[in-house]
Amino acid sequence: MAKVLYNEPSPLETLVISRNFRKEGSETLDGYLANDGYKAFLKAKEMTPEAIIEEVKTSALRGRGGAGFPTGLKWSFVPRTSPKPKYIVINADESEPGTCKDRLLMEYDPHQLIEGIIIAGLAMDAHKGYLYIRGEYRFIIEHMNRAIEEAYKRGYLGKNICGTGFDFDLYTHSGAGAYECGEETALLDSLEGKRGIPRMKPPFPAVAGAWACPTLLNNVETFATIPAIIRDGGAAYAALGVPKSGGTRLLCISGHVNKPGVYEVPLGYPMMKAINDIAGGMRGGRKLKAVVPGGSSCPILRADECDVPMDYDSIAKIGSMMGSGGMVVLDETTDMVKFALRIMRFYAHESCGWCIPCREGTTWLRKILQRFDDGGGRKDDVRVLGEVSKNMLGRTFCALGDAAAMPTISIVEKFSEDFDKRLAMQGSGLVTING
């Protein structure tokens, strides 16, 4: 019997990090070994740490968690010769609305992730790693614990890995429900047993991260990509994508399409092709209205902006972000007032409360949007929503404030007609005002 995946794969995918997903036993160590597993680690062991980091730089891999920072550069910031212990921290707090890919990498190919982590350990001269997984993913925590145990038993973790003399210990660490803990410095506070509150930067985690020691912190997908880069070479990986956005990434397509799912595509893949050919086009033959390109934090794109290649720079050029790869597709029936409200309910709920512009801003934006949706909209609301959002931008320790403001600004600017329509309905007495 063929393996049942969460969604049918597409023949248009380019399989690099998901190449084992479909194979029987891909989650076991033997399954991984049968597919060149842990060969990249042995190759990396023969390289100098500088050469490993150089290879990652050459790959043009950019962080897959959301910010898109060049991974090789981030790796080069960690002072590997520091006398302090160095730590590897893996962000598996996957909580950005629209994103559901890291769980697949852990579920279907846990050893690929472990191999990526120990290669990072080699490059950083780090010997301990912490895999911070969101609490809701308990089944994945147990799944990773099994994979880690298997790796220990067979000598791919622990002392003297594969006889190379290199030691590395890896532990899972459960979160307990907090979007904010996906932010790297809040994650570190959470890892230290505290409330997940962002830290002032600098110092960056590379210099003073977990327990004030140098720490390399990347997303699951970023680490899971490392074995392919070392195995096939950074240049080969980079060539799959476009300049400055190397390789492939997992795209999580959700919303009003016929075949929502997680698909691996090269960077620079045309957005409309992803919607129409990979995701089977719009549900019910309806018209495309908007796309959230990379998780709810990203400025929304109008349908007429979506004829764009999906790489970091092309999406940035049109004022949005590739983010976490969570692509949410909206058809013409979507009410943008409700959509903006739902996004803001999320951010108001998840704001950790540390920075006033974020805590108060998200709360007021939610209240205004709720009143508007309840039929109590005022002519001035669109302007106020935009203004409050703009006042939050750049005024908080972490990016959560921006993440709440950016989609709101883009929605009120690009879809003001949805707000006008509601106001007109109110004026005609079609709705009752209870706000």
Next chain:
Amino acid sequence: MTFSPQLEERFAKMLQAYPEGKKRSAVVPMLIYAQDETGAVTPELIEEVAKRCEVTPLQVDEVVGYYSMLHRKPQGKFHVQVCTSISCMLVGGTELYDQACKKLGVGHKQTTADGVFSLEEVECMGACSWAPCVEVNYDYHHNVSPEKFDALIDGLRKAQ
């Protein structure tokens, strides 16, 4: 306080996982795993975790209010979490949550009188491409149609 042998084993390992003198790191995972056995974060549990992690009870107490999965009151035997975040909302998550309220006769963060079910409208659970999503305790249910939801609840009711 003692926990099941499996949990004690987990905690023993956990306290070894963090660097020397950094047992505080175990606070959040210890709370969430312990809560599964105790049913809620009780004052006794806070004391116990504080003792094991070598911190003050206040340092444990202050994280409880921060993390949405930690709760001071017991939930239902089956904690039904319905996601209504954007991807789920677009494909019926909101309606599914309304259906859950009716079916269970309770609202957000409420428990049925018999203590069997509790309900929570939750934020994104990371199942966006297979929406709408419902998580019961730690079990994910994907592509949940109204019929599938009813069958799920009826099944749980019979099974308990």
